[in-house]
Amino acid sequence: MMAEERRTAQPDETEAALALIRAVRRRVRAISDGESCDFCGETLGPEHGHVLGLLDRRLRCACRACYLLFLPRGAGRGRFCAVPQRYRAVRDSTLVQEWTGVICGPVQLAFAFLHSGTGRITVCYPSPQGLAESFLPDGVPIVSALRSLLQPDVEALLCWRRAVGAVTFLVPIDVCYELVARLRLPSNRTDLDALLEEFFDRLHSRCEE
Template sequence: MSAPPTAAAHRGLRRFRAPAPPSPERCELCGAELGGRHRHLVDTRNRGLACACPHCALLFERPGAGGGQFRTVPDRFLTDPAHRLDEVVWDRLRIPVGVAFLLDNTALGRVVALYPSPAGATESELDPAAWQAVRDATRLADLLAPDVEALLLHRDDDRTDCHLIPVDLAYELTGRLRLLWRGFDGGAEARAALADFFADVTCRAREPREEARRP
């Protein structure tokens, strides 16, 4: 009859066990289990994002629902090929890298500029005159829904791309670039991820209709 396994043997066997499956993501409001990609809410008081199930996302699409603390991030992508965001306008933003997103933050009562960095999303002071220059240069600025959408700008050589996107994707971009960032300029992997991101946005974006307004 063989001897029972020792404590050391048990510890050795544990190395070969399959890892426990990760806990499923859940709606941060009602606790419902989420599957795959899902919607997000902006917590306007705490300046954060919350995962949401379809029911909660639909609920907070109504203006003022729940006291106005949470707002559902919309799923629209707009582009303005006729914009006039030239080098002069870009320089007024004082962004040290070639990517920035502008967000109308109601908690702060002003538009803020953020850009990716090795530390994640970094906020930069945006002079009111600089924001006005952006508004004069692209019609997308006045379509920007406060808190839940971002005006995404990409400066590459002598060209600036301009899109309006859901704000959760802007934060997703900065988070991904933070993980990939290498060296002073981000490195090859970060640049490839940025190129893929803009290729996807370009495919999904459409020109705004005349009746398009802030949700």
């Protein structure tokens, strides 16, 4: 049996499909106070996908249909990209050692992603005070490994460097921004270790075997 042929939707096709989805759902969607798709207005459940705006770096909530439209790289005239749902514990000791070695000073928590706009590896340090950013120089050995490991913009290498050893995961970028938001909640600042333990345990449970 011949393999099914796959084709990336062209920009005009993507826009037309989105317009059709909006038109249909405007007629059938009941008024709801719940969260809705940022592209077509469909009411969303608690578990839904996200689409990243590559120009403004803003995450949009998306229904399944709109999420799939932006899944191919370059869809939406290259302005948006669906955030994949790949979770993986990183067990490569050399990669983990190199990654934890570039995490600055007393900072124990960091994530890195490949920024397609700059072509550089961006390193982010979340904390209750906010988010600090820096860049890895191209000469750092781990840069080439990260370029081959991560999907640009939408995946990150997240690490928590603990006294008993570092834990490192490859995660969707929206997971990192969720962690940033949770760290900034005043109610979570009293016991950050407990928050991080719960958060990283949840990541581990979602990892591919």
